[in-house]
Amino acid sequence: MQRTRPFPLVFGAIAALCVVGALGWFAWQRATVYYFTELHDRGQNTLNLAEASLRGQLSRFERLPQLLADQRVIRSLILAPRDPDLVMAANIYLRDTAEMLGASDIYVMYRDGVTLAASNFDQAHSFVGGNFAFRPYFYDALGQKGAGRFYALGTTSNKRGYYFGAPIDVAGQRHGVMVIKIDVDGIEQAWASDEMRIIVTDPENIVFLSNRPDWLFRSFGPMTPARLARTEQTRRYANARIGQIDYARETDANGFDLLRTAADDGATLEYLVARAPMPDADWTVQVLLNARPARVQVASAVALGGLALVLLMLTGLILWQRRRQLAERLAVQQAARDELELRVGERTSQLAAANAALRDEVGERRATEDRLRQTQSELVQAGKLAALGQMSAALSHEFNQPLAAARNYAENAQLLLDRGRSADAHDNITRILGMIDRMGRISRHLRNFARKPHQQMRPVDLGSVIADAQELLGWQLDRSGVVLNVDLGSDPLVVTAGAVRLQQVLVNLLANAIDAVDGNETKQLDLVAGRVGDMIELRLRDNGPGIAESVQARIFDPFFSTKEVGKGLGLGLSISYNIIRDFDGRISVRNHPEGGAEFTLRLHAAQPRSAEAAE
Numbered sequence: 001m002q003r004t005r006p007f008p009l010v011f012g013a014i015a016a017l018c019v020v021g022a023l024g025w026f027a028w029q030r031a032t033v034y035y036f037t038e039l040h041d042r043g044q045n046t047l048n049l050a051e052a053s054l055r056g057q058l059s060r061f062e063r064l065p066q067l068l069a070d071q072r073v074i075r076s077l078i079l080a081p082r083d084p085d086l087v088m089a090a091n092i093y094l095r096d097t098a099e100m101l102g103a104s105d106i107y108v109m110y111r112d113g114v115t116l117a118a119s120n121f122d123q124a125h126s127f128v129g130g131n132f133a134f135r136p137y138f139y140d141a142l143g144q145k146g147a148g149r150f151y152a153l154g155t156t157s158n159k160r161g162y163y164f165g166a167p168i169d170v171a172g173q174r175h176g177v178m179v180i181k182i183d184v185d186g187i188e189q190a191w192a193s194d195e196m197r198i199i200v201t202d203p204e205n206i207v208f209l210s211n212r213p214d215w216l217f218r219s220f221g222p223m224t225p226a227r228l229a230r231t232e233q234t235r236r237y238a239n240a241r242i243g244q245i246d247y248a249r250e251t252d253a254n255g256f257d258l259l260r261t262a263a264d265d266g267a268t269l270e271y272l273v274a275r276a277p278m279p280d281a282d283w284t285v286q287v288l289l290n291a292r293p294a295r296v297q298v299a300s301a302v303a304l305g306g307l308a309l310v311l312l313m314l315t316g317l318i319l320w321q322r323r324r325q326l327a328e329r330l331a332v333q334q335a336a337r338d339e340l341e342l343r344v345g346e347r348t349s350q351l352a353a354a355n356a357a358l359r360d361e362v363g364e365r366r367a368t369e370d371r372l373r374q375t376q377s378e379l380v381q382a383g384k385l386a387a388l389g390q391m392s393a394a395l396s397h398e399f400n401q402p403l404a405a406a407r408n409y410a411e412n413a414q415l416l417l418d419r420g421r422s423a424d425a426h427d428n429i430t431r432i433l434g435m436i437d438r439m440g441r442i443s444r445h446l447r448n449f450a451r452k453p454h455q456q457m458r459p460v461d462l463g464s465v466i467a468d469a470q471e472l473l474g475w476q477l478d479r480s481g482v483v484l485n486v487d488l489g490s491d492p493l494v495v496t497a498g499a500v501r502l503q504q505v506l507v508n509l510l511a512n513a514i515d516a517v518d519g520n521e522t523k524q525l526d527l528v529a530g531r532v533g534d535m536i537e538l539r540l541r542d543n544g545p546g547i548a549e550s551v552q553a554r555i556f557d558p559f560f561s562t563k564e565v566g567k568g569l570g571l572g573l574s575i576s577y578n579i580i581r582d583f584d585g586r587i588s589v590r591n592h593p594e595g596g597a598e599f600t601l602r603l604h605a606a607q608p609r610s611a612e613a614a615e
Helices: 006-061 064-069 072-079 084-101 136-142 185-190 225-233 292-321 323-418 422-451 462-472 474-480 499-516 572-582 608-614
Strands: 105-110 115-118 148-153 160-170 173-183 196-201 207-210 218-220 243-245 247-251 257-262 268-278 283-290 458-461 483-487 494-497 524-532 535-542 586-591 597-604
Touching (some): 006 064, 006 173, 006 268, 064 072, 064 160, 064 173, 072 084, 072 105, 072 115, 072 173, 084 115, 136 148, 136 160, 136 173, 185 207, 207 218, 292 323, 323 422, 458 462, 458 499, 462 483, 462 499, 462 524, 474 499, 494 499, 499 572
Antiparallel strands (some): 148 160, 160 173, 196 207, 257 268, 535 597
16 A cells, blocks of 8 residues: 655645645725725725714805894994893894804804893803904904804803804994804714714814814924914813824825824724815814724734635645546536536526516517606696686686676666766766776786786885775775775885786785685774885784685695685685796785784885886
8 A cells, every 4th residue: 555745745735835825815905995995985984974974064054144233223223232121132132142043152253342231141151341353253244254153162151163254244334243152062972982983183283073072173293383373363262271192194005094193091092094185174074983893803813814725725625636436426516517407497487488587578678668658748738628617616716706897887877877976986987998908908917927926016105005905995895894904104116016917916915815714893904014024014903714724835825725616716815926926926814813814015125216217
């Protein structure tokens, strides 16, 4: 019997170890890239969420200072800063506004930097009387920039916050600055996590926000005199002591940004860093993920892979040594291969049948898509027919009111002629002709409205439109015994709208209000209009039973009506809603606290001279 020499076995073992070493190094590199990429992607997702939450929180308040600066109470205070009544009124307004908006503090600063009024006027750390002229949000807003942003630790409240400043201009002169401070503590609470650090640093690389307080107000690296001077110039951190974080930063061969710091127990902590700048806020948001779990995963994966490879190679060597004993298994393997080929053939046939079925299914789906397109075309045609039907109903509804008025005037004219009062009868006939002309204008206007609704808008005198609507419904008001009180103020009110369509809206609202008070002993309608900023607001209130809460959400839907069958098509308010929307205005309804329903129209104001030129 011939013995096997040990040299091939030793040579094979050495070669196997070399192969295992080379494969292990390669696997280590690939596993490092894989797990660190996975860790970086998780950090990037967290970074995106953190950045989005910061931007969302800041964007909520960015434009509010300018809006508050235009309020009458603020402008009055900035013109008379020593008036105690105005100061108290501004304090209360700012406190209520801060509670409503969820802001930390809101305050008004005079042009010399002294705080005139603040939302925390009644608290121990009130800002009233404090001078914050050294803050960038003040001098940036007061200067040519016209707006200020700054984040800092409050010198009075000793609380962190982000500040927005806006100038207060009166008559073209800059008198002061409106400031809103928002609290950032809630953002940190939303970042609570034990697996990673989320920090926000300033341009001096000082941590301003952190989900772990041990790094708060600490600087990466030593604070040089230049860095300290820039920080103390604006007193960003008030009297807080700026600590130091000893760290080392590098980018490894795979492009990953790594940061190493020392823990309190002296151990070295390694973090994988994902960062993103926020230039608008002058911040850098960073997510630091502990790299140790990834290192452990890499080592475990390489160890398991190496162990599996060694076992595989050992198995191969053993099989190689015992190759002569495998001859009997070759026949079995051949049979297994034959059986496998048979199964492959059967599987191929099954796949062919599946492919045929799939082709049939694709054909059916294409036919279904063709039917769907045809159905969509039919639905478009049906939609056109429905629109035509609704327009016909709308024309019928809009003509009923002037026709009823014309009939009433005709009956009165007949009675007047019988009594020999030809002059009064002639006046009624003139009104009937006016109604006929108005019906023509309504028809023509509805046609124009259907084609190009925005081309007919112009300055319209609201008083004239209301007077025309009163004249149109005068007979109905007299017959129903309804008292209409109109209060338009002393100044002329001119809106940007279409005269005929606006009159349609008023006629619809007044007619509905007359019906609403039917049955009351005292029937009264109040029509009040006035200017609110750059808008004209018109309110119509009745003393009827009001509108149920469940109905108010559907009151402007087409064909929805609370009247009895035969007393309305349910189109008046729907048409009115669409007309006001075409005017870029708003219409709303509510139940008045003292009873009855109240409809409110808000339309853009126009200049009276423009209305005269349009007329």
